[in-house]
Amino acid sequence: MVETAEVIRQVLARGDGLDPWLSFPQRASCFGFGPNKSAIPIGALRLLWAAGWPWSQPCPSCRGTLHAISFGGLLSAGGAKSVCTGCARSFFQQIGGLGTMADLVRASPLMGTEFQPTGMTFGGATTSDGAALRSALGMAAPLPGAGKSEVFNCVVSAQGADSSQLNELQLSDGDK
Numbered sequence: 589m590v591e592t593a594e595v596i597r598q599v600l601a602r603g604d605g606l607d608p609w610l611s612f613p614q615r616a617s618c619f620g621f622g623p624n625k626s627a628i629p630i631g632a633l634r635l636l637w638a639a640g641w642p643w644s645q646p647c648p649s650c651r652g653t654l655h656a657i658s659f660g661g662l663l664s665a666g667g668a669k670s671v672c673t674g675c676a677r678s679f680f681q682q683i684g685g686l687g688t689m690a691d692l693v694r695a696s697p698l699m700g701t702e703f704q705p706t707g708m709t710f711g712g713a714t715t716s717d718g719a720a721l722r723s724a725l726g727m728a729a730p731l732p733g734a735g736k737s738e739v740f741n742c743v744v745s746a747q748g749a750d751s752s753q754l755n756e757l758q759l760s761d762g763d764k
């Protein structure tokens with residue numbers, strides 16, 4: 589996830605110089621934002637990243653910081669996928685089902701702001717290839733299929749995991 593890590597670094601470095609409604613490239617978030625229930629915008633991610641766990645936390649592999657880029661779930665399994673701005677590795681953290689993730693969102697600083705989620709998809713994802721954001725950052729266009737939904741493959745495979753695995757960080761599929 590070297591490219592994703594670079595997008596996060598740029599979004600953090602550019603501060604308010606970017607349109608906060610540009611969608612971040614991700615394939616697994618169950619929440620929609622704004623009047624069109626669009627994929628998660630960088631303005632929402634910035635607020636979450638500033639709020640600490642589970643949206644940002646120390647990386648278990650290096651001294652960098654994990655930044656959540658997508659989150660959601662199914663009945664009992666779900667959590668957040670995060671990418672480290674230090675080593676660029678990606679992790680999936682099993683936290684709880686979609687209801688638990690919705691509770692965490694409701695307790696987050698998004699509520700009461702323009703970035704409060706306007707939609708939630710059970711078993712699906714609101715994705716973006718981040719083309720407009722990458723263009724604004726002067727990065728190359730996304731690869732074909734980059735916006736394809738992952739539909740929380742990692743979550744489905746985690747179904748039935750015992751509770752001792754709760755909150756354990758696991759390297760995500762597709763960590764390239």
Ligand SMILES: [Zn+2]
Nearest residue numbers: 647650672675
């Ligand atoms: Zn790291």
